[in-house]
Amino acid sequence: MLNLFLFNGGKSMDDILLMLPGPTTVDPRVLAAMSKAVVNHRGAKYGEILTETTELMSKVFQTPNKSYLLTGSGTAAMETAVANTVAPGEKILNVVGGKFGERFMKIAQTHGIDAQELAVKWGTAVTPKQIEEALDADEDIKAITVVHNETSTGVAAPIEEIGKVMKNYDALYIVDTVSSLGGDHVDVEKFGIDVCVTGSQKCLAAPPGMAAITLSDDAWKAVDNVETNTFYLDLKAARKSGDKNPPETPYTPSVSLTYAMNEALKIVMEEGLENRVARHHKAAKASVAAVKALGLELFADEAVSSATVTAVKIPEGVTDADFRGTTRDKYGVELAGGQDHLKGNVFRIGHMGCISYKELVQTFAAIGMTLKGLGAIDDAGAGVASITESYL
Amino acid sequence: MLNLFLFNGGKSMDDILLMLPGPTTVDPRVLAAMSKAVVNHRGAKYGEILTETTELMSKVFQTPNKSYLLTGSGTAAMETAVANTVAPGEKILNVVGGKFGERFMKIAQTHGIDAQELAVKWGTAVTPKQIEEALDADEDIKAITVVHNETSTGVAAPIEEIGKVMKNYDALYIVDTVSSLGGDHVDVEKFGIDVCVTGSQKCLAAPPGMAAITLSDDAWKAVDNVETNTFYLDLKAARKSGDKNPPETPYTPSVSLTYAMNEALKIVMEEGLENRVARHHKAAKASVAAVKALGLELFADEAVSSATVTAVKIPEGVTDADFRGTTRDKYGVELAGGQDHLKGNVFRIGHMGCISYKELVQTFAAIGMTLKGLGAIDDAGAGVASITESYL
Numbered sequence: 001m002l003n004l005f006l007f008n009g010g011k012s013m014d015d016i017l018l019m020l021p022g023p024t025t026v027d028p029r030v031l032a033a034m035s036k037a038v039v040n041h042r043g044a045k046y047g048e049i050l051t052e053t054t055e056l057m058s059k060v061f062q063t064p065n066k067s068y069l070l071t072g073s074g075t076a077a078m079e080t081a082v083a084n085t086v087a088p089g090e091k092i093l094n095v096v097g098g099k100f101g102e103r104f105m106k107i108a109q110t111h112g113i114d115a116q117e118l119a120v121k122w123g124t125a126v127t128p129k130q131i132e133e134a135l136d137a138d139e140d141i142k143a144i145t146v147v148h149n150e151t152s153t154g155v156a157a158p159i160e161e162i163g164k165v166m167k168n169y170d171a172l173y174i175v176d177t178v179s180s181l182g183g184d185h186v187d188v189e190k191f192g193i194d195v196c197v198t199g200s201q202k203c204l205a206a207p208p209g210m211a212a213i214t215l216s217d218d219a220w221k222a223v224d225n226v227e228t229n230t231f232y233l234d235l236k237a238a239r240k241s242g243d244k245n246p247p248e249t250p251y252t253p254s255v256s257l258t259y260a261m262n263e264a265l266k267i268v269m270e271e272g273l274e275n276r277v278a279r280h281h282k283a284a285k286a287s288v289a290a291v292k293a294l295g296l297e298l299f300a301d302e303a304v305s306s307a308t309v310t311a312v313k314i315p316e317g318v319t320d321a322d323f324r325g326t327t328r329d330k331y332g333v334e335l336a337g338g339q340d341h342l343k344g345n346v347f348r349i350g351h352m353g354c355i356s357y358k359e360l361v362q363t364f365a366a367i368g369m370t371l372k373g374l375g376a377i378d379d380a381g382a383g384v385a386s387i388t389e390s391y392l
Numbered sequence: 393m394l395n396l397f398l399f400n401g402g403k404s405m406d407d408i409l410l411m412l413p414g415p416t417t418v419d420p421r422v423l424a425a426m427s428k429a430v431v432n433h434r435g436a437k438y439g440e441i442l443t444e445t446t447e448l449m450s451k452v453f454q455t456p457n458k459s460y461l462l463t464g465s466g467t468a469a470m471e472t473a474v475a476n477t478v479a480p481g482e483k484i485l486n487v488v489g490g491k492f493g494e495r496f497m498k499i500a501q502t503h504g505i506d507a508q509e510l511a512v513k514w515g516t517a518v519t520p521k522q523i524e525e526a527l528d529a530d531e532d533i534k535a536i537t538v539v540h541n542e543t544s545t546g547v548a549a550p551i552e553e554i555g556k557v558m559k560n561y562d563a564l565y566i567v568d569t570v571s572s573l574g575g576d577h578v579d580v581e582k583f584g585i586d587v588c589v590t591g592s593q594k595c596l597a598a599p600p601g602m603a604a605i606t607l608s609d610d611a612w613k614a615v616d617n618v619e620t621n622t623f624y625l626d627l628k629a630a631r632k633s634g635d636k637n638p639p640e641t642p643y644t645p646s647v648s649l650t651y652a653m654n655e656a657l658k659i660v661m662e663e664g665l666e667n668r669v670a671r672h673h674k675a676a677k678a679s680v681a682a683v684k685a686l687g688l689e690l691f692a693d694e695a696v697s698s699a700t701v702t703a704v705k706i707p708e709g710v711t712d713a714d715f716r717g718t719t720r721d722k723y724g725v726e727l728a729g730g731q732d733h734l735k736g737n738v739f740r741i742g743h744m745g746c747i748s749y750k751e752l753v754q755t756f757a758a759i760g761m762t763l764k765g766l767g768a769i770d771d772a773g774a775g776v777a778s779i780t781e782s783y784l
Contacts, residue, residue, distance in 0.1 A: 016431075023430045023647065034426040034648055038415045038599045039408075040726055071601050072464050073643040076624040110623045201644060207430045209463050209601060209646025229621050231502045232468040251465040252593060254601025255415065256426055257646060334432055 047246020154311030205353030439638020546703030597745030
């Protein structure tokens with residue numbers, strides 16, 4: 001049974017190309033790493049692997065600080081970031097321009113934190129000026145949350161420029177790079193990010209189930225001052241275990257996913273972080289151009305369109321079920337639908353991880369043939385033609 | 393690289409036999425399942441696998457109720473159980489006779505729950521009468537927590553008898569079967585357990601990183617009345633996603649560990665739950681007899697000694713580092729040390745998962761040779777001889 005899956009190039013079981021904003025197609029090297037036998041998570045061997053993996057993680061975050069692995073989803077890491085640095089009753093400013101911005105706010109509210117919403121129209125990005133104004137208007141704000149890459153809308157926030165503004169304020173700068181790290185520019189140290197979180201299954205192209213977090217000294221000071229009401233996600237416990245020799249996690253980690261992350265991060269470093277980011281940007285530009293060549297409309301403002309996901313309006317007269325059902329079942333390309341109020345109105349193309357012209361050609365061929373089949377467009381080939389132009 | 397690990401019979405990378413109270417040796421079939429390609433966790437394919445896996449989980453829990461998978465450790469499941477059913481300020485009774493009983497209490501305190509400790513001497517088991525008295529003395533107690541198998545002390549609590557007592561009270565009966573389910577008698581329905589949690593990496597012999605939970609109708613009523621302060625571990629969200637068609641998890645799950653759990657649970661059902669429990673009981677009896685044959689002393693009261701782990705006092709004059717270092721590095725058998733105040737005084741033999749006479753023979757040969765080498769005993773072979781007697 002095993003061989004069947006080993007030799008299909010890591011594609012999904014029924015040979016579907018995953019073009020989702022996570023999970024992404026996992027390299028067979030990474031899948032193979034998970035078949036290694038489980039070792040004792042309190043022993044030297046695991047300590048070595050954990051050390052190597054968290055050091056690689058810090059290199060990808062571009063921070064001199066330690067990174068920590070969490071067995072859980074990106075949401076678990078978002079909760080870890082907020083619940084450990086801001087106390088119940090304290091104020092947080094949540095930039096909300098999509099589902100994940102909203103999630104940060106819901107997490108804060110769940111923990112009894114006084115969540116202030118900085119609402120941004122879905123499809124647009126927050127500006128540094130808006131953040132400056134919000135912080136000037138309320139000096140009690142303890143931290144702000146920004147989602148770098150809002151996969152629900154296909155928008156990238158200007159986290160470097162926001163970082164410049166944040167240097168003038170004491171508030172902590174918490175950034176979700178779950179769907180951008182390894183695919184877009186994230187330089188935790190240079191951008192002045194205090195708490196940065198990411199997930200395994202997006203641009204890092206490991207399987208889902210693991211997340212990572214890194215904190216600045218200021219953020220750790222906040223952690224020390226907050227009596228957190230989370231146990232599994234308690235960062236003081238994570239730090240204490242990480243400081244042991246050999247290092248450990250406070251509770252039993254996914255040993256197999258640690259192997260996977262280790263291998264996936266090695267692949268990132270082999271490609272080179274800059275090369276990988278450039279490859280993602282190239283794919284994003286090609287994707288946007290192909291969308292336009294097909295006569296379709298982007299959901300996000302083009303100027304702030306994401307490097308890792310393209311959100312597209314579904315043409316009038318076409319249903320989401322017909323459209324994505326056909327690309328998947330007839331042409332073997334799995335696209336994501338819209339979330340919340342965008343359900344039925346938007347589809348999303350994830351171009352994360354191991355993505356080059358060939359996945360995009362397949363994807364836009366499937367989109368073109370499907371829409372022509374549904375009578376929504378005349379030229380099924382305009383998208384793929386555009387991809388070849390972009391990659392020439 | 394892969395083949396190297398596939399053909400070593402699932403043992404750990406450097407051919408160490410893991411005799412820990414988790415993680416346990418994982419069957420190569422289960423490891424192989426993880427090398428299958430990742431599918432979309434919001435699609436029909438994952439929905440099928442999730443449904444099959446949670447149904448198998450309910451069979452192993454022996455409950456007609458639904459089970460839910462959590463991407464996280466057993467501790468995450470313990471926190472889920474408590475933080476969703478008891479509100480901050482309400483009272484909980486925590487039976488504390490070891491590290492994991494203590495953990496339940498710490499979790500409750502972290503969530504602002506009024507934790508009442510029912511302290512039990514480490515190495516002994518709580519009695520149904522003690523619980524009856526504690527509940528009679530305070531009718532405000534909303535729930536009790538019991539650790540079925542306290543791996544820190546090698547003690548099994550009488551959860552069936554406690555269940556009979558609990559039928560006379562409204563308090564919810566929360567039981568941690570992380571290190572017993574699949575290895576000792578756990579019948580959620582028959583024992584009247586309201587909330588039961590378990591982990592992947594103990595008697596179920598899957599890799600670590602996943603946990604499971606099931607709730608009675610009464611427990612779900614409590615969930616509906618509690619405004620929980622946890623987001624990632626929110627059971628209302630888990631229920632809502634589980635009720636979708638196809639079913640989902642609220643946040644991205646470990647797809648690969650779902651494959652692993654699916655395969656591991658199938659192996660449990662192929663063996664038969666009763667056969668598997670009987671095999672664990674046989675191993676536990678053989679282990680206790682071998683400990684005594686070597687002239688060593690059990691840490692736990694023999695009458696309540698665990699079916700899945702044997703805790704043994706380290707003989708006078710022998711250090712933990714010398715003892716466990718030698719069994720591991722010279723004889724290839726990894727044993728667990730003592731936890732908290734038992735560190736240095738106790739070692740623990742996990743006999744969970746795929747355990748038969750052959751692992752016990754290797755283990756007791758290693759223990760015997762090590763202790764004789766350290767001058768602590770005269771007859772290195774008494775333990776292994778006893779194992780052969782037990783299995784004849």
